[in-house]
Amino acid sequence: MGSTDALLAARLEAGDDRALAEAIDALGAPVYATALHVLQDASAAQDVVQDVFVDLWCHPGRFDEAHGSLRAYLTVCARHRALDVLRGSARRADRELRYERITLLPGQSSPLDQATAAETAATVHAAVRRLPPDQREAVELAYFGGLSYRDVALVLGVPEGTAKSRVRLALAKLGTLLDRRMLDQG
Amino acid sequence: MTEFRVPLPADLRARVLAASADARPPGRGLPEVPAIPPAEAFRRAADALADLLAGLQPGQWRRPVLRDLDVQELTGHLIGVERDIQRALAGEVGVADADHVASTQPTALAQAGVPPEVTRTAWRAAVEETLELVAHRVQDRAPVAVHGMRLPVGPLLVVRAFELWTHENDVRRAVGLPQRAPEPPVLQLMTALAVQALPHGMQRAGQGSATLDLHLVLTGAGGGTWDLRLGPDGGTGGSIPEVVIVAEGGAFCRLVANRASPRDVVLQVSGAASAASAVLAGAAALALD
Structure with missing residues (x-):
């Protein structure tokens, strides 16, 4: 097993929830900061942090240390997710309005x-x-x-x-x- | 990328952990490995060893492999094990506490002068006979007593798969072939059984007197995570030491088979060092050889 990141990813694959807690402790703040920077909304940024770490937990194999560190991977995921949220917010609001109308x-x-x-x-x-x-x-x-x-x-x-x-x-x-x-x- | 330093909101950590556990329960490894019955694990391990033996050159059967046995005698040892298993399945009490090595040594040594093909065929036939005998008993919870073990048929077959895989790699080492990892579904059964048997191994190793909490992480396909309290019930009266051990699943099985040292196996240890040593000694003491 190579780096600390690779070991952490292997532990996540093995279902080790302590590895997830360690990842949040080590990398939660930069992930949150990235999302907050994009969204300027603390609640939405927290949702992004949750999505990013739940995705890491459910799909740890998507992280490939050959392409960079876990920190880089997670902050890029957070940025993409936050941008998706920005793009989707208008669409979602529109859809929720339509749900209200039809129900x-x-x-x-x-x-x-x-x-x-x-x-x-x-x-x-x-x-x-x-x-x-x-x-x-x-x-x-x-x-x-x-x-x-x-x-x-x-x-x-x-x-x-x-x-x-x-x-x-x-x-x-x-x-x-x-x-x-x-x-x-x- | 610009990074702003902001602290993580106080309750977010717990929220993320809860949502994660909701999405994927802790403990189970990824990728998901299809579950197979113990008899299938035994059959697959036997098939792998049979394939290896079928490809050996005549001279390779004479290679020293384990204790004082060559490859052919080791195959004879396995014939002896199958016969003892079959006796145990038939309810014969004589094999209940028979020594795994001593009891099979006559069959091992009887292979001298026998054509290797005859030994190989006899072992394979013995395996098939065992499989026939257990075919309708895999759900049977009554323990089968053999070689000091008291195990229901299912776990007993996993032990047998474990032994065949171990000896397959013994033969591979003897003839200069690379080691083979178990197939993930077989490994999953093996790791689960090894973890379950840890308390027994610690007692065998004389390490069973202390109570400790173990967080064991076995990485790789067929791995998983276990939280166990080991040692006597009731605790020590004080705080219970905790140890975290991370190892690659296949390597952990080699440790359990006494074919690797803890130093070669462990990726990460934290917590009480003495507790970690006790657990690893217990794992290594599970081997039947």
């Missing part, structure tokens, strides 16, 4: 609007039912229950960051599951 109770709309909305809502609910249980529960609480991330976390008994990541994963999957034309309508 709102029919109000003063016409019978045709009501029928269309009901059909759309049924499609969304069907897609939600296809999510993994933990993600389904989180997205239902957040979007259909109207709970904040903090309240979702309290209900599910998980950290707030975990609740956020479940909702984010769920939204990403829903985006794939639902017909884009349906999302674009309205």
Whole structure:
């Protein structure tokens, strides 16, 4: 085994959570600083740190020390992820608005609007039912229950960051599951 | 890249660790290795040794390999082991505490003057006979008593796979071939069994009196991470020493087979040095030879 980085990566592959803790202790601050620099938003930067280290934990084999140090790898990942967040934020806000529209109770709309909305809502609910249980529960609480991330976390008994990541994963999957034309309508 | 020095928010570390554990439970190695039954591990180890033996030149069968045995006599030793296993499976108590080496030595020495092909064929037939006998007993939890071991059929077959892999590499060393790592699914069973057997090994090595906490990380395909409390229950009354050992999975198996020293195997040790020595001595004491 060569460098400290290679050993750390090998330990991560072996499922050693202490190696992950060591990686966070050693490299969490520069990863956070990188994300914060790009996003200028502490909460969003923390989400990026979480995404970067969860990805390292789930896919340690993606790090290749032949291409640079683990510090360099993680800060580059953080920068890319933060830029993705910036690019995606407008798109995501738009999509969340559309979710709200299609799941709102029919109000003063016409019978045709009501029928269309009901059909759309049924499609969304069907897609939600296809999510993994933990993600389904989180997205239902957040979007259909109207709970904040903090309240979702309290209900599910998980950290707030975990609740956020479940909702984010769920939204990403829903985006794939639902017909884009349906999302674009309205 | 410009780097700004900002501290990590206080609760972020715990949040990231929790989210990570949620995404991938700690302990299990990557890449995921397909699980195989113990009988399959034994068969694969036997196949690998059979392939090696089938390719030996006549003179290579005479090469000294282990203790006072040459390659052919070592194969004879393995015939003897299979016969004892079969007796144990049949419930014969005479082999329960028989010495692994002494009990098989007559069969080993009986190979003198026998054509190597006959020895090889006899060993392979003995393996097939064992596989037939265990075919319907792999789920059997009743211990089989042989050579001082008391193990259910499944773990016993993993021990056998371990021994065949060890002797395959003994023969490889004797004839100048490179060592072969076990296939990851076989290695996974071997490492899991070795870890499970560590308390027994520590007792054999006279290291079983102290209580300690072990965080063991075995790297490479088929590896994993284990947290174990070793030693007598009830602890020492004071704080329990903790030791962290990181080793490559295949190398750890060579240590367990007593074919490598701790110095060759360990990638990283931290914590109580005496506890680490006790664990590694215990691992090396698991070998049957």
